[in-house]
Amino acid sequence: MTVSDPVVEAVVATLSRSATEIRQGLVGRRGAVDEENPSGETQVEADIWADELLAERLLAIDGISQYASEEREAIVDCGDTASAAGYTVAVDPLDGSSNLTSNNAMGTIVGVYDAPLPARGEDLVAAAYVLYGPITTMLLATEDTVSEYELTGGERRRIREDVTLPDDPVVYGFGGRVPDWTDAFTQYAREIETELKLRYGGAMIGDVNQVVTYGGIFGYPGLESRPEGKLRLQFEGNPIGYIIERAGGRSSNGEQSLLTVEPSEGIHERTPVFVGNEPLIDRLETQLS
Secondary structure, three states: OOOOOHHHHHHHHHHHHHHHHHHHHOOOOOOEEEEEOOOOOEEEHHHHHHHHHHHHHHHOOOOEEEEEEOOOOOOEEOHHHOOOOOEEEEEEEEEOHHHHOOOOOEEEEEEEEOOOOOOOHHHEEEEEEEEEOOOEEEEEEEOOOEEEEEEEOOEEEEEEOOOOOOOOOOEEEEOOOHHHEOHHHHHHHHHHOOOOEEOOOOOHHHHHHHHHHHOEEEEEOOEOOOOOOOEEHHHHHHHHHHHHHHOOOEEEOOOOOHHHOOOOOOOOOEEOEEEEOHHHHHHHHHHHO
């Protein structure tokens, strides 16, 4: 299956082809380098390698004018097209790369915006995440539908279409150190843990995919020591919020949809992130208000 928009299809095809290489290329690139990304997190060799691979390939697509990554400070403009109309891409090359040490799941996130970066989530025209689990899969959301693919040999095979969150939620996963949670969020979490099963693996993509599969809620709240949260709006919050909302769920920063947040602090702006079934997000916003 191809996507109707040729530029978006080119991005999806490039991501599909590159995912197999990224997964294979993780071998031998687990070590930390003596550098931090712009968010102050320790980088591993695989972070830098995956970023360089995706930047080269995505910027080569006709119709892509900007590339931004969690792993680099500045937005990269695509030659003379930087000021012209064109889609822009924001990428988390290896979400959860700290899981390389323990050989647990991780992923890649790509958001395609119809606006210069940084942009609102409402400017997204497509978003996808690749999950490097026992099987390499991709969940793709466009203006038309949400589909799941299996990726192998550089090709993609659709295994589910019109993906929606199950009506009866089963799982939850909340990030951040519990002693650092706010009192309001702690109260909400204590209610949820009596209703749902804990599923938290330290890579947002793996945890979000549990919510897509079984229904429930994932959240990384604002903390007492970091009210702005940990996750980045452009690379993580917006694309994941777009996917979940297209799949019939809701996203929130605790007050409003992530897709309606106006970026004000540059490309690496952080935000609390909550995604899941609508009733659970509604209850969360009520609790935090």
